[in-house]
Amino acid sequence: MQIVKLIAETRSIISEYKAKGKRVGFVPTMGALHDGHLSLVEQSKKENDITVVSIFVNPTQFNNPNDLKTYPRILDKDLELLSKFQPDIVFIPEVEEVYPEPDTRVFDFGDLDKVMEGKNRPGHFNGVAQVVSKLFDYITPDNAYFGQKDYQQVAVIKQMTKDLKLDINIVSCPIIRELDGLAMSSRNMLLSEVERKNAVKISETLFKACNLVPDFGVSQLKEWVISEINNNAYLEVEYFEIVDDTSLKSIEKWEDSNNRIACITVQVGKVRLIDNISL
Numbered sequence: 001m002q003i004v005k006l007i008a009e010t011r012s013i014i015s016e017y018k019a020k021g022k023r024v025g026f027v028p029t030m031g032a033l034h035d036g037h038l039s040l041v042e043q044s045k046k047e048n049d050i051t052v053v054s055i056f057v058n059p060t061q062f063n064n065p066n067d068l069k070t071y072p073r074i075l076d077k078d079l080e081l082l083s084k085f086q087p088d089i090v091f092i093p094e095v096e097e098v099y100p101e102p103d104t105r106v107f108d109f110g111d112l113d114k115v116m117e118g119k120n121r122p123g124h125f126n127g128v129a130q131v132v133s134k135l136f137d138y139i140t141p142d143n144a145y146f147g148q149k150d151y152q153q154v155a156v157i158k159q160m161t162k163d164l165k166l167d168i169n170i171v172s173c174p175i176i177r178e179l180d181g182l183a184m185s186s187r188n189m190l191l192s193e194v195e196r197k198n199a200v201k202i203s204e205t206l207f208k209a210c211n212l213v214p215d216f217g218v219s220q221l222k223e224w225v226i227s228e229i230n231n232n233a234y235l236e237v238e239y240f241e242i243v244d245d246t247s248l249k250s251i252e253k254w255e256d257s258n259n260r261i262a263c264i265t266v267q268v269g270k271v272r273l274i275d276n277i278s279l
């Protein structure tokens with residue numbers, strides 16, 4: 001496992017591999033790694049000759065300065081965990097090298113970023129596209145791995161890859177959960193003990209919601225989920241949407257889409273958690 005900090009060095013190592021015909025898989029992360037990230041690394045290792053993991057807390061995707069400040073950074077522990085999985089390259093660039101000057105590019109995702117995370121975190125997906133397009137340019141992967149926990153992010157990245165005419169296959173990987181069902185997230189480590197215990201109500205409610213389709217109508221189910229979660233004193237729903245899994249447009253009745261996904265964001269004390277489930 002090679003740890004590389006400089007962009008030029010990363011480019012040159014990867015171009016040597018590519019010259020030998022090696023297929024490159026890429027797993028972008030913001031660190032504070034858990035089994036969700038490691039599942040992406042494992043999948044990339046199975047499907048490619050070379051796996052690159054990046055660890056970079058990208059400032060341009062944070063709309064909330066306090067969220068950026070408190071985002072967990074535990075590089076030594078991350079490297080220790082990764083050493084057990086042995087990706088070929090761990091790329092850890094500095095903010096100043098990625099952004100020698102402000103990135104003023106504005107991406108157009110059509111309607112994809114007008115809802116849910118895009119609506120509630122203004123500028124978030126533009127920042128994600130800025131950094132991911134830069135990382136794609138340095139690493140030139142054949143396959144890039146993203147988790148479905150960030151469901152809308154996968155849709156946005158697919159759109160960006162298409163618009164920029166990049167020859168990169170975007171691989172969408174299943175959500176890995178804690179034993180009690182809570183979706184793994186780096187932000188889980190910011191929860192207090194009592195918040196962590198109560199946070200399980202989020203996934204529990206989503207699992208129960210699946211069994212209420214189609215007996216409940218769409219708006220009845222939405223109201224039920226929101227009130228179940230908000231009845232817990234530690235939790236506050238920011239949004240709960242049931243959307244078509246490709247257009248991400250809200251549906252009004254079950255027949256509006258054959259492939260529906262329910263996406264939720266919940267504030268747990270100061271920590272904002274997301275999750276989703278296919279209905």
Ligand SMILES: Nc1ncnc2c1ncn2[C@@H]1O[C@H](COP(=O)(O)OP(=O)(O)OP(=O)(O)O)[C@@H](O)[C@H]1O
Nearest residue numbers: 029030031036146147149150175176184185186187
């Ligand atoms: N539980 C999970 N299962 C599968 N993939 C995941 C999971 N959590 C994160 N990922 C994926 O790992 C990649 C890197 O995500 P990131 O570093 O932001 O971690 P995170 O746990 O999502 O952190 P956050 O606290 O910001 O939600 C993303 O593609 C993300 O979707």
Ligand SMILES: CC(C)(CO)[C@@H](O)C(=O)[O-]
Nearest residue numbers: 028029030058128131150
């Ligand atoms: C894709 C990503 C690493 C870009 O900073 C980030 O949005 C994430 O961790 O999901």
Ligand code: BAL
Nearest residue numbers: 030061062124150153
């Ligand atoms: N996992 C998405 C990164 C973010 O919340 O900014």
